[in-house]
Amino acid sequence: MSDRRTEIVKAATRVIARRGVRGLRVGELAAEAGVSTSLIYYHFSDRAGILRETLEFIGERADRYTAEPDPAQPSGDPRTELEQTLLLELQDSAEVRENSTAWGELRASAVFESGLRDDLARATHGWVHEIADLLGRAHPAGTAPAHAVAAERLTALLEGLSVRWLSGSLPLDHARHLLGEAIDAETARCRPGHPCT
Numbered sequence: 001m002s003d004r005r006t007e008i009v010k011a012a013t014r015v016i017a018r019r020g021v022r023g024l025r026v027g028e029l030a031a032e033a034g035v036s037t038s039l040i041y042y043h044f045s046d047r048a049g050i051l052r053e054t055l056e057f058i059g060e061r062a063d064r065y066t067a068e069p070d071p072a073q074p075s076g077d078p079r080t081e082l083e084q085t086l087l088l089e090l091q092d093s094a095e096v097r098e099n100s101t102a103w104g105e106l107r108a109s110a111v112f113e114s115g116l117r118d119d120l121a122r123a124t125h126g127w128v129h130e131i132a133d134l135l136g137r138a139h140p141a142g143t144a145p146a147h148a149v150a151a152e153r154l155t156a157l158l159e160g161l162s163v164r165w166l167s168g169s170l171p172l173d174h175a176r177h178l179l180g181e182a183i184d185a186e187t188a189r190c191r192p193g194h195p196c197t
Contacts, residue, residue: 005043005053008033012054013061017101021051021109021116048115055106055116058099059123065095078137083183085134089158090165090176100162107159128155139187150186157182 011033015024024047030037044050066088089096110116131151136144161179164170 002043004035004039006057008035008040008043008050009053009057012050013058013098013102016054016105017098020105021113024050051106051113051116052119054102055119055123058103058106059126061095061099062089062103065091065093065099078134079139079187082131082134082138082187083180086131086154086158086179086183087176090162090172090179092172097166101166104159104163104166124155128152131155135186142189146189150189154179154182154186 008029012024012029015029015032019028026037026040026047029050030040033040040050044053066085068088089100106116107120110120128148128151131154132144132147135147135150136142139147142150158179161170161175165172165175
C-alpha cells in the first residue's frame with residue numbers, strides 16, 4: 001500500500017473510531033488525512049472500498065501489536081503465546097483503543113450494511129482460525145473442531161469485554177482477569193482425562 005493510501009486508511013480508522021461508520025464522510029476523511037477528496041477517490045473507488053481496506057488495516061495492526069511480547073509475561077510456550085495474543089487486545093494504549101473501537105463500529109454497521117458483512121466475516125474467521133491454531137499448539141490432545149469452538153468462545157468474549165472496558169463499564173484489569181480465567185477454562189477442557197468439547 002502506498003504511503004498516501006496508508007495515511008488515508010489510518011485517518012479512516014481514526015474517524016470511524018471517533019464518529020462511527022455512518023459518520024465517515026469523505027470531506028472529513030480528507031481533512032483528517034490532510035489530502036484532497038479527489039485523492040481519496042483516486043485511491044478508493046467508493047465508500048465500500050475505504051471500509052474494506054480500513055477493516056484490513058485494523059486486522060493487520062492488531063496482528064502487529066498482539067505479536068509483540070508482553071514484558072510482564074514469560075514467553076516460550078504455546079500456552080503463554082495464546083494468553084499474550086488475547087490479552088494484548090486489552091491494553092491501555094491509544095492504538096489499541098482506536099483499533100478496538102473502530103472494529104466494534106464496523107461490526108455494528110455490518111448489521112445494516114450487507115456489503116460489509118462478508119468482509120467482516122472473513123476477518124473474524126481468520127482471527128478465530130489463528131486462535132484455534134494457538135489452542136491446538138497449546139493442547140495438541142484436543143481436536144480441531146474443539147479448538148475452533150473454544151476459539152469462537154474466546155474471541156466473542158474478548159469482543160464483549162473490550163466493549164465494556166472501552167465504554168467504561170468494566171475496569172481494564174478486571175476485563176483482563178476475566179479473559180485470563182476464560183483462557184484457563186478453555187485450555188483445561190483439553191487436558192488428559194477430560195473430554196475436549
